[in-house]
Amino acid sequence: MWKLARFTAKNLRQTRRFSAAIPGPCIVHKRGTDILHDPWFNKDTGFPLTERDRLGLRGLLPPRVISFEQQYDRFMESYRSLEHNTRGEPANVVALAKWRILNRLHDRNETLYYRVLIDNIRDFAPIIYTPTVGLVCQNYGGLFRRPRGMYFSAKDKGEMMSMIYNWPAEQVDMIVLTDGSRILGLGDLGVQGIGIPIGKLDIYVAAAGMNPQRILPVMLDVGTNNQKLLEDGLYLGLREPRLEGDEYLAIVDEFMEAVFTRWPKAIVQFEDFQMKWAFETLQRYRKRFCMFNDDIQGTAGVALAGLLGAVRAQGRPLTDFVKQKIVVVGAGSAGIGVLTMAKQVAWKMMGSPENMEANNQFWLLDKFGLITKDRKNLDPAAAPFARGFGPGEIEGLREGASLIEVIKKVKPHVLLGLSGVGGVFDEQVLKAMRESDSPRPAVFAMSNPTMNAECTAVDAFKYAGQNIVFASGSPFENVDLGNGKVGHVNQANNMYLFPGIGLGTLLSGAHFISDGMMQAAAECLASYMTDEEIQKGILFPSISSIRHITSEVGAAIIHAAVAEELAEGHGEIGLKELMHMSKEETLNYVARNMWYPVYSPLVHEK
Template sequence: MSKPDSKLDKYAQRDRLGLWGTGDNEVVGSLSGFTRLLDKRYSKGLAFTHEERQQLGIHGMLPYVVREPSEQVEHCRALLARLEQDLDKYMYLISLSERNERLFYNVLSSDIASMMPLVYTPTVGLACQRYSLIHQNAKGMFISIKDKGHIYDVLKNWPETDVRAIVVTDGERILGLGDLGANGMGIPVGKLSLYTALAGIKPSQCLPITLDVGTNTESLLEDPLYIGLRERRATGDLYDEFIDEFMHACVRRFGQNCLIQFEDFANANAFRLLSKYRDSFCTFNDDIQGTASVAVAGLLASLKIKKTQLKDNTLLFLGAGEAALGIANLCLMAMKVEGLTEEEAKARIWMVDSRGVITRDRPKGGLTEHKLHFAQLHEPIDTLAEAVRKVRPNVLIGAAAQGGAFNQEILELMADINETPIIFALSNPTSKAECTAEEAYTYTKGRCIFASGSPFAPVTYNNKKFYPGQGNNSYIFPGVALGVLCAGMLNIPEQVFLVAAERLAELVSKDDLAKGSLYPPLSSIVSCSMAIAERIVEYAYKNGLATVRPEPVNKLAFIKAQMYDLDYPRSVPATYKM
């Protein structure tokens, strides 16, 4: 996705950088072959041919053998197989990404289902907990509260000018692990690797950022290896002014249509910042909106089995944080599309937080504005089990990071109430899942429709094998980002996430549903991203939100033309002679 510079500008820039050729097949003339060998963007490792080695002046710097890219992938996978611990595999892959960028993405693409858990959930949770220990290479930018007043100058240090997508965290609520401060950088790094692997957004156009405003976790403040600011978290006006300066600095540095994805901010800040910036910046919060979209997609797919509409069901949420409220709001929107009034839709959405069911006059209080939106007129209900008995939900959704909360009693109650209960245990990492797939199928006697946030192995119950679907945000956010960037959208309405959910649900086949999966196979996730992006681009042009002109006739072909090429570029001009 290159900015529409004039030809003169492009040639002048290439001349300054010593670039020959065009697009992904640019050749660095002013850089030495040795520099190219070590530069992750241009290195081919042992895939450099003998001719290239001679012409680039790196002959003798590599062993004699020349490997095909497919052979390099197999070699990398053989090395991965020798490692026993997932964290070691994570470190190997991150190191590979710093040595040979295209090979890294080819390895990911060779088996998405196996590789994705290594570079993102659940392994990234462990990586974040130990990020200070395993940190080796400079990746992304750390902008601290000490930089307040000159954030733009800090951003100018980033060498790439054509940045299209930023994933930013302040590390306060990393997955279900809490305040990890600067160690949270593993999340933006992991998210953006999936931007490229799953949606073809060029790595040079992606920038992971951690806003280091301190941490309140004592063990980190006392850790001699901790890489972050050793201060308590900044709050109040100081924090708000820092975030505001950051947002405006990003636009000043990279443009109004630079996508800024908020990730793993604490609940109060996440909702507040999304509300503040969503209409004036190209931004979204994946914990709120991406999670909502993938969950609603799963619900829409599950209703194909039950042959009902969303409005015909009662939903009970365990949790009332970013994920749960995001899902509830998108369900509300979907039910209204199906013909319910807002009040009718709200009556079908119940939420349980740490103080019990959210009711308007509950004596325990603790109602924020966002929770109050879904408060029911009902007598107090203190426990989840009691809520299941009294509300009698058709759908039970866990998004509270309470491992094991859907115990045998809860699951058996859901099976007693429903012939086909829908159970979503969405919390990450795996240790925080409300129940396992095996527990869900066992305690509902194989009758439930199950989805989870973390991957679970297939389960055999009563001689039937179930393949539980993983409601991973990766089905949504890469495709949303690709569509937004291709259309040049300047902001992202909530409707975009319902559009994405509906499109993802359409991609679930009868075979997927028959084996118990509410999502397409992970192996097809790149195709899912392109399909979602295509639908979003169509939505953007239809609703006057696109700024890229002229409107492409074949939108899918246009999207494919913008995507990252996994093939190695030419290393020497075709006409080059010794």
Template sequence: MNKSASEILNNPFLNKGTAFTYQERRELGIIGTLPSQVQTLTQQCHQAYAQFKSKSSRLEQRIFLMNLFNENRTLFFSLMDKHLVEFMPIVYDPVVAESIEQYNEIFLNPQNAAFISVDHPEDIETTLKNAADGRDIRLIVVTDAEGILGIGDWGVNGVDIAIGKLMVYTAAAGVDPSQVLAVSIDAGTNNQQLLDDPLYLGNRHKRIYGDKYNQAIDQFVQAQQTLFPEALLHWEDFGRSNAQTILDKYKNKLATFNDDIQGTGMVVLAGILGALNISHEKITNQKILIFGAGTAGMGIANQILNELVQAGLSVNDAKKCIYAVDKQGLLFNDSPDLTPAQKDFVHQRNEFANADQLNNLYEIVKTVHPTIMIGTSTQPGAFNESIVREMAMHTKRPIIFPLSNPTKLAEAKAKDLLEWTDGKALIATGIPVDDIEYQGVKYQIGQGNNALMYPGLGFGLIASTAKILNSQTLSAACHALGGIVDATKPGAAVLPPVSKITEFSQKIAEVVAQSVVDQHLNREPIDDVKQTIANMKWYPKY
């Protein structure tokens, strides 16, 4: 059955806009529905970029790009390919936080997402089927938006996170945008601002937890496996009480990962490996302090633990190298309100003569002498001068990663860290930082951005038809990313720059796919990993 002119021009996967040739317009029955001039994709990109630059704020720029995304996927990704570094913070972090906070006011289009309501579990399979609309879905990013970035619970508004992540998958790694699906699981919200907002588009009640929630997640996974059995399932921004539990339930049954737990952990581990390449030290000789023991912090702890075990330490000895700090201070086995993930990383009070004083970061640093300090606390300025100088007294090249974002929530500024350590600190931040001149050396600051890892990881898993993702494959991906660092260059970054993301995403995808194939975890036979990756890569061309 031929599609009508409006169906073609309103379908972002089919629409070429003014680039439809005269012959195509005649064949498709859209003669006269467009201006006469036939443009090339390059001309369309020039025109669209000029419109983008005319916008007066970054949020307006994002709205323009989202409208373009809604109209013409090929044009959107061709434009993003040409301006990747400029667009990344616009389509994703940090500007996505603004769009989430104003989602109800600026809502125009559901952007091919699936909106699942926990109140109507009977509609879950139908919802996924309707949103996919016959497309061959190979990648799903799903969120319940309880723990968005550094801004907390944003209910159904958080779907923008899933949409943004999928954009980066395509722009960085070449995942076909017609084969992806963003999913919002609407379990309500505890954000009173949203509940009081007459424009709020989600379920207007407090968050649902427990059996009803867990059953809805089960039904979602079952429906996903029925409808899209070859799809990789990526969990995003779930809350502390659910994130690890959900991952643990499904990780050995299907191809799945949680980006906040594993993706963050992988990028941080890759940054540590990059830093150790520069300092020429072994990971087994490090003391790692993690300030902020939430989903991300414990994901980092688990990833480092796996690496320490792979490097030859026992699980017990590996855990002794890791010090988790949260609002209670250093986490002990008798600390109140421990989450299941935190319980794996507690210490005994009898390990320390001053255990009762280890409830503030300065005392903890002074006692533990960490060589690596990672911030996922959203506590601005927590890594202050006295703490950093105390740390630097006990290690030649302190590795300090203030990862909380956006900028206003960062534990420290990279420039300050360099000054307080006489240029010796090896730094990764959660937000982009310009090169810093200090004592005649140009320091490049790595960004601990999950986008460095998850696009290549996900593409490698999809291309290799992976049944599951295990710690061996995760470690292989971390070493691939950490090994890209130029350790000989003064002021070298511990992680590669986002500007090279398409190159190293390809490398990570190949390493991941090879790991899957080597372990015989692929569903379909693969003879040549590199060729398989090359064949599957999507390019924004008409």
């Protein structure tokens, strides 16, 4: 297991020193207002006088030159003023107001935008990412001002190979792709799901230092089955039912071929595909292209790190993970992904398939109740986790047993929700967890956005007991338990892993992302917290240290790729250099390759 170094101020200074070195000049082929209208090159009032002269900007800007730091302070003052002026307004109104002010900055000045985001990631991640991004997607038609990313639709069949060359960047490292079919827990939002790739890639820039000129959000519009959207005059997507079967796969096939023809070293992250296509596309492409599915594999990695942390919180060795009784509510792509990775890790700990078969530690439920081998039309993805009637079975638990029945009979160590059904962990269910066989049971309410969380943090500690370990997908405040005690809320957020997975894969030069690489990332995150923190119920680190966490996860990915002989090297660093890097050298290599926003000197060239 990759052991994570502790985050320190020195680590952060090193990361910034590597990535924020004085940049060389940037050649531009624009002058005058064309530069001011390009968010990548625009510095607003920050253009020095010499640049104003050589770029034809004299007279197009107020005469005073404002430094980058002064611009930063001015924006933050505006943001704080907005916070003050919206006090008492409905939460959705406030969230969208905050998103708008950040989005306007993004549209105008990308360098300043990413600096603001990086330095305030803990406060701004919930705005540009979950949970506010769900609200943005729901209202996308009315919020749309300018296009961002690329849109490929069913009407573009046969044209994608030429369309991909319409994107101006010569090189793209990271693509986040969605078809809008299952946006968070909100369902089919069609083309409005583009907000998800945009938000995810902003996190890639902030957390992993991906160069924002080399990222690409993509919407694959194959129609929508959301009748409300089809009747909405502001809807911007195709007004027709979703493609299915071979017609659907033909569109995705064509897109993937086009992407990797132009950018053979790119990485594609599949995001928010409905379950059947999430698994189908993962199996279809993972051996042919460098891709992964964040809902299946990223969620699994973060959840696994939480599950391993829960074992440590009980004061038990990690090898006791195989003895944990885990009830999972939600048999979609995320739930199945978590179970698959957890089963692989348990298998590795137990050493043989025979032991694993005799130690079935998972109980999986969907909207119809407990899934067993008696289930009619059993989904192939859920089949490996269906309960039988052999060793380890509990008398009285049959097909379709309710959640409360399962908890009372199994007395699980962990109750994990990925159902997308808000409030499914009600008072009765949470009180039943008090009878857990664990001295410190875990309740994970991981569905997004906040309104879809299986329970709130307050209810979890109130009904399941003050000694529980709690994690959620959306942010909740810590809970005051009285007498100076705090119920710690752990946000089991995919942003702890996917930036490091993407960056580590890129820097390793791997053309395939293996299960071993994913497990290395999860185990890296699981080892981050000290025993003292774990005993307090803190399973995940502060988002404020996300760049350092990403450096470590990225380094773990590289070492796993080298160990599995999948690495080929990146840029000037070849396989030979990667093979001989120590852990510290690998960490420094990752940190050095993180982009950090500073204004580059601009030089005009015709």
